[in-house]
Amino acid sequence: MFRKLLTLDEARQIINKHFTPKPLGVEEILLLKAHNRALAEDTIAPLDIPPFNRSTVDGYAVNAEDTYSAEENKPKKLKICGVVNVGELPKITVKHGEAAEIVTGAPMPEGADAIVMVEHTERKNDELYVYRAVAKGGNVMKAGSDIKKGEKILSAGQLLGSSEVGVLAALGLAKVKVYAVPRVAVLSTGAEVTDPGKKLPYGKIYDINAYSISGAVRESGAEPVYFEVVPDEAMELRKALKHALESADMVITSGGVSVGPKDLLPQTLDALGKPGVIVCGIAVKPGKPTTAAVIDGKIVFSLPGHPTSSLLIFHLLVRPILERMAGLKAKEAFEVKAFITMRMFPAKGRRTFVMVKLKRDKLNQLLAEPVQEGLSGAITTLAKADGFVEIAENQQFIDAGEEVTVRLLKL
Numbered sequence: 464m465f466r467k468l469l470t471l472d473e474a475r476q477i478i479n480k481h482f483t484p485k486p487l488g489v490e491e492i493l494l495l496k497a498h499n500r501a502l503a504e505d506t507i508a509p510l511d512i513p514p515f516n517r518s519t520v521d522g523y524a525v526n527a528e529d530t531y532s533a534e535e536n537k538p539k540k541l542k543i544c545g546v547v548n549v550g551e552l553p554k555i556t557v558k559h560g561e562a563a564e565i566v567t568g569a570p571m572p573e574g575a576d577a578i579v580m581v582e583h584t585e586r587k588n589d590e591l592y593v594y595r596a597v598a599k600g601g602n603v604m605k606a607g608s609d610i611k612k613g614e615k616i617l618s619a620g621q622l623l624g625s626s627e628v629g630v631l632a633a634l635g636l637a638k639v640k641v642y643a644v645p646r647v648a649v650l651s652t653g654a655e656v657t658d659p660g661k662k663l664p665y666g667k668i669y670d671i672n673a674y675s676i677s678g679a680v681r682e683s684g685a686e687p688v689y690f691e692v693v694p695d696e697a698m699e700l701r702k703a704l705k706h707a708l709e710s711a712d713m714v715i716t717s718g719g720v721s722v723g724p725k726d727l728l729p730q731t732l733d734a735l736g737k738p739g740v741i742v743c744g745i746a747v748k749p750g751k752p753t754t755a756a757v758i759d760g761k762i763v764f765s766l767p768g769h770p771t772s773s774l775l776i777f778h779l780l781v782r783p784i785l786e787r788m789a790g791l792k793a794k795e796a797f798e799v800k801a802f803i804t805m806r807m808f809p810a811k812g813r814r815t816f817v818m819v820k821l822k823r824d825k826l827n828q829l830l831a832e833p834v835q836e837g838l839s840g841a842i843t844t845l846a847k848a849d850g851f852v853e854i855a856e857n858q859q860f861i862d863a864g865e866e867v868t869v870r871l872l873k874l
Contacts, residue, residue: 642790
C-alpha cells in the first residue's frame with residue numbers, strides 16, 4: 464500500500480474528520496458497582512449534609528453565654544439535664560444554666576448553641592463545672608455546612624473514584640446513571656508471538672502488547688476484549704478482524720504494519736469496509752508505521768509491534784478518543800518540568816519522543832534520564848519509563864541540563 468508519512472497533527476485531523484468519538488449510551492447501576500465509571504449526569508444534592516446541626520466532639524451541649532466567664536480557677540457551674548446519643552432525636556431542651564451530655568455526631572438538642580469539650584469540664588453527680596468558655600457555634604457542625612440542598616456536587620463525565628462514590632452514598636443514592644463502557648478488541652499479530660502461559664519455542668517471544676494495551680484500555684475507562692494471537696496470513700487476519708469489529712466498539716491491533724512481506728494489516732483493513740485506511744504512517748519516532756482505519760463507523764488502530772512504540776502511540780492517539788467514548792471529561796496531560804541528563808537528538812524529519820525515567824539529584828532537582836535511547840523494542844523500557852519528552856521535527860537537539868517538559872505515562 465502507498466505510504467505517505469503524515470505529521471502527528473495531520474494524523475489527528477484526519478482521524479477527527481472520519482470519526483467522532485462520543486459516549487455509547489447510559490445505564491443505571493448500583494452505587495456499589497459504580498467505581499471507576501463515568502457519571503452520566505450532574506448530581507444535585509437532594510438534602511443538606513449534614514441534615515442537622517451536630518456535635519463535632521464529645522462533651523456537653525450548652526448555651527454559650529453561660530460559659531463566657533469560665534476560668535481554670537473560677538469555673539462556671541451548670542446543671543446536667545440529660546443525655547443526647549447518636550442516631551436519635553433529642554428529647555430534651557437545654558435551658559440557661561443547664562448542660563446536656565452529648566457525643567460526637569449526635570444532633571444538637573433544642574436550646575443549646577455550642578458544645579463545651581469534655582476535657583474542659585468536670586462532672587460531680589448532676590453538676591457540671593466548666594473551666595473554659597466556648598463561643599456560640601463552637602464545636603458544632605451546622606446543617607448544610609458540608610453540602611447544601613440543591614448544590615451541584617458532581618458533574619457529568621466525572622470519573623467515580625472511592626471519594627466520589629462516598630459522596631453519592633452520603634446523599635442517600637443507591638443507584639447512579641453512568642455511561643456505557645466501550646468494548647475494545649485487542650489482538651496481536653505475527654508468527655513470532657506466543658501467548659503467555661504456553662511453552663516458548665526458540666525464536667519466539669511472549670505477547671507483550673496485548674497485555675500492556677489491555678491495561679491501558681482499562682485505565683482509559685474501557686473494557687478490553689482479548690483475542691488470541693493472529694498469524695500473518697490474509698485469510699486469518701480478515702476473519703479475526705471481522706469478528707473483532709462485530710464484537711467491540713473499537714479494535715486495536717499490534718504488529719503487521721511495517722513494510723515487510725508479512726505486514727498485511729493495512730491492505731486487509733482497507734478491504735473490510737469504507738472509508739477504510741485513513742492513516743498509514745506518521746512522521747514520528749518511535750511509531751512510524753502506525754495505521755488507522757474506519758470500517759463502517761468503527762475505528763481501528765493498528766499499532767507497531769515494538770512494545771514501547773505501541774504504548775506510546777496509544778497514549779498519543781488512542782487514549783483521548785477512548786476516554787471520550789467512555790464519557791469521561793477531556794483531561795489535560797499530566798506533565799512535570801525536569802532537567803534532562805544528556806544531549807538528545809531528534810530523528811531527521813520526524814517528531815521524536817524519548818522515554819525517560821525521573822529521579823532527584825542532591826539538590827532535590829527533578830532530573831529526566833533517557834531510557835535506552837533508540838531501542839523502541841526494548842521490553843524493559845516499559846517498566847523503567849515514567850514518561851516521555853517530545854522533540855519537534857525542526858529542533859536540532861536538546862542539550863544536557865536543559866529544562867524539558869515530561870509527559871507522564873502513569874496518571
